[in-house]
Amino acid sequence: MLSVFLRYAAVGVANTALHWAVFFLFFSLGGLPQSWSNFLAFIGAATFSFFINARFTFKAASTRRRYLLFVGFMALMSYAFGYVGDVLEGPAVVVLALFSGFSLVVGFLYSRFVVFR
Template identity: 45%
Template sequence: MLKKQIVSYSLVGVLNTLVHACVFFVAIKVLGVQSISNVIAFLCAVTFSFFMNARFTFKKNSTYMRIVWYMILMGALNFMIGYISDLSELPALFTLVISFVVGPVLGFIFSKYLVFKG
């Protein structure tokens, strides 16, 4: 069961990555700020992946408060990555790569044991 969930979560993650990247690059063009652009992209991508993972990966519904806490925790992580990139004047691609490496690992753990537990 866990292996199947990891495979499904990974496939949703690929689509999630595409949503995140597209929204991020549009937002950075409009806003010019990585931190806010990364949070906006994250919120769009997490909404997409939440519904996909609920249906296909974990086959469970979640409570409103669990998804809110998940979004707060992961949103704060994405904001901090963008904020550090802004302060360090790192390229936007760095922000995305770090978000795409750290986010899925913590996201699976939060999803399995917090958002869709039980």
């Protein structure tokens, strides 16, 4: 399981860079609140992550059901983190860092034991 986690983490590095870049485009340049910026950035990054992880990390078929399971759950989590950031008026970088850590651990466990079981 360690090698699977390491592959997941490697994909996560690229996924996180994509997520952060898109977030700051929507938040800084687009003027959207953290909740929507985080949600939209997550959708793009999660789509990338889902297909790469399906093929290379879990060596499983990338079905519509699996995609919806993964993206649906994690999108709600991304929106929730952004919403809390909006309510608390916390720095965007803190929201992103907390969500990135959360999605690494919870996203892996959810993917391994629910989505790609």
